[in-house]
Amino acid sequence: MTGDDPGDHPGDPGVDLAPERPGALVLRTPILAAAGCLGYGVEAVGQVDLSALGAVVTRGTTLHARAGGPAPRMTDAPAGLLHALGHQNPGITTVLERHAPRWVTWEVPVILSLVATSAEEFAALAERTDGIPGISGLELDLGSVESGRKGRPISYDASSVGHIVAAVRAATDLPVLVKLSITSPDLRGVGRAAAEAGADALDCGSGPPALLQGRRAMLSGPAVGPLALRAVSELARRSRLPIVGCGGVTTLHDATAMLEAGAVAVAVGTAMLADPSLPIRLAAELADQRSS
Amino acid sequence: MTGDDPGDHPGDPGVDLAPERPGALVLRTPILAAAGCLGYGVEAVGQVDLSALGAVVTRGTTLHARAGGPAPRMTDAPAGLLHALGHQNPGITTVLERHAPRWVTWEVPVILSLVATSAEEFAALAERTDGIPGISGLELDLGSVESGRKGRPISYDASSVGHIVAAVRAATDLPVLVKLSITSPDLRGVGRAAAEAGADALDCGSGPPALLQGRRAMLSGPAVGPLALRAVSELARRSRLPIVGCGGVTTLHDATAMLEAGAVAVAVGTAMLADPSLPIRLAAELADQRSS
């Protein structure tokens, strides 16, 4: 996807997630697949018309392969899902070798989600994507419960966010999205730190820290929707960066509420697990609603 | 209630929420009615056998009467309830005049919940309870979304917690419970600050900040259960104070999970709204489970 004609309708400008990098990351529709909920996208080819999505955010990817956490990794919670996946992934080298050649051929922008614990490691990951076609942007997972210190996501601390974003910014020209935890206590400070360090957009965000059979886990799904809405609205009042709203979106009503709270686009996670075409239906419904 | 024979069974010591004040606040059963969900208790007389509860925490009470917030104050959320009640209450003078004389006659300990924004105001409230029989303890509402600054509960900040608790401690000899938000980012620091300033117990806690039709609101109910469990377990590993676990408790399974996570007692809020005798059933089931 080049960004030349992002909108389906003539005159529809699309959603620009990196306004300072013209054409670099313009989405056709404001609905994204949230990180981890569509794997690397390749798993879903044939099941879902990926080109109808605004973007695919990949599974979180680390420098070296990870086997993931012990079972059970997931359990149902009231109106939500608890998960502690341990960032199972084959490592960035394999991911780029195996999947980037297919991503190049896709119309939908692929945003690679990066997982690390230090600024250096994040920068190293970003460098690895240098010159590799098929990647339209990087998302830094600073909202994860499992890679933060003591289960506190990195995005609980504005200065860590600033350091990491600055290091990544120095390592790449790709659009950089910063994913925050929706329970970050200092969203205003965090949003400012990200913007000052050169982030292009914010993803708000990851589910809050919870407990899965005594282990740290993330809660996601409709249960966290009201928390995500509040976080997006607080961030939107303070931040000049475009915001992707994420958390609990399941219906058109949820998506609309996110946009009204100040998001420019919406990512769908848990709700697409069982029904990967849900975001596509939402995108269509949203377009209908807007044109009527 | 004097604490002489708190247990129903000979030899059952009850749950001591103020170990440093022997006999001052010993509960017969580890199940409490959470603040605000049984009003001042008097509303429920005749509907519920209050004496079967461990304690009743009252509605949040301020120095002066408050009319409360605009409608709608409440709405359903997935597996939860959103509320922005605006602390409607008749003010501490009226509350003490009208209700304390009845509380004296009850077997169940009544814990008065206090709402204020500064250490001085909290201390002034505590002083008003001086010498008034019928109050077994004070709970400082530092978890409230509506009285914190910009929707951030006071308990997001350890030093504020320390100041407020110290001021109240100087003003009263009653047992003091400190209620924290379950999304407080620094539970360890907050727990320590409360303990050092002389708190007797922690209530963990209040639901997280959310949005109700654009206004700041609290989310409660089963949706927040996994967040409360995580907060209790984190606090329990660090704090020497007894912990009341609160958030989403609806079933015996939930109550047991709270106790396993390190709470000594459990408060039930949302789940008792429609069924005020639910906590009593839970207390009975818990006793059965323990004796079998």
Next chain:
Amino acid sequence: MDGELLAAREYLPGHWLQTWRVPSLASRAQPGQYAYVATPPGWSVPLLRPVTLHGFDRVPGEVVVQLAPDAPAQGWLAPLPPGGRATFAGPFGRPLRIEASAHHLLLIADGSSIGRLRSLVDSALGAGRQVAVLLGAISASEVYPSSLLPDEVEYAVATADGSLGHHGTVLDMVPRYEAWADQAFAAGSPDMLQDLVTLLRGRDARLGVARLARRPGRRSARGAAAAPRDWLQVVLEQRVGCVLGVCLGCSVEGATGPVRVCREGPAFASQELAWSDPA
């Protein structure tokens, strides 16, 4: 109290009328009151959620529950097949009151809110009174079918798009009936109710002539307790928490302080509530 679903029909897309056998509810329900239905066992929050009692039939012990698309209980009640079960509570709160001397009743509603007043029609006709119903809706496709009202009722409809009846709002039709009516009852959106109250502020002036001309002397016959300011009663809806009166979640501003819709309401004399002053 356990209820069994006997029959259901979707009278407009997404709008249901369900007949339930719940004798102890049917025997006590009064017009304007809500019933409450418990969230089902698999549901994660045990709450009582309001349903509108569209009608009740005391002898067989049946109630007709109306479910609008946004009804809180729609999610779990609408999919039930006949034979399905649910746990009911209520009726709670204060009903609408028809005064003994009132012969002409005016009912004003918008959208599906007419369901909240529907059982008043049956009570009133049963007692030999005359009833006019004024309904406002977005368009013809959302209008409560006249077939659901007894023939004796005068039924006037206004639609915002003019696709049926008067082109405009339900309030446009009120002045034509206000002289005729001894009492009025309204249910609907907060905006509509506010506009109605504002409109009625001019009523005394307008009626000085009209009323005296049509029914001289009736006013004084009503007595002090039923002063003309009680002419309008409204049924409010609010999101509820406990419906037991303890949580204060349903509070709205009353004329003399907060009132609880679940206890002091749902029916109020319009003067019991706080309304905005006209701009």
Next chain:
Amino acid sequence: MDGELLAAREYLPGHWLQTWRVPSLASRAQPGQYAYVATPPGWSVPLLRPVTLHGFDRVPGEVVVQLAPDAPAQGWLAPLPPGGRATFAGPFGRPLRIEASAHHLLLIADGSSIGRLRSLVDSALGAGRQVAVLLGAISASEVYPSSLLPDEVEYAVATADGSLGHHGTVLDMVPRYEAWADQAFAAGSPDMLQDLVTLLRGRDARLGVARLARRPGRRSARGAAAAPRDWLQVVLEQRVGCVLGVCLGCSVEGATGPVRVCREGPAFASQELAWSDPA
């Protein structure tokens, strides 16, 4: 795929067998596979949740779903009356495989997990094989009723409290059958499965004599692909997210890396999985 509930019975307190008409599921299901049922429309999270296929009858297009008290779908399926509807998906994943040369099948389960192997009994008997079922339970009141098994099946029960059958665990009974059985299939708690695998580590030694004595030459007849190490297959359960293979929520440790229960499973040869070494 839409399903209609035809009949339901509670065969033990809290344990249900429901017969559903779902032709496209019934026609494709194989022993060991799960079916999935969508959370109902009123439910807040749209998820597919696993149900055990206790049996299937291809011609009328019916499946029998088993719901244990802790089944994820219990909350919304168990209360349904006949005529109730649900949306099914599946079967997904790999089924249990009976080898052509296997005549004697040993089924090992604890608690309600026997439901996961139950349809294998029907397939095996239909093809003229012999089946022995070993079941472990806490006490007699939780034992799967023998009336639910065909008469031809040899059924041995162990209870932890000795209230029925052998006083002890299901594993105590395994050595008695291991020589007889050509293949074994197990379902149950992770602990039980681990203990079973540990127990079977001694099997080769034990069988060196027993097998040769009973069926000389059979082993070589099986060919290389069905080496003796495939003697045991297990059906795993894991909490699932997507059941489509993308979320990795159902991953467990396999012998050569993580495997997804929803895709590479739910049936595995025991050697495909990573087990703890004996202490």
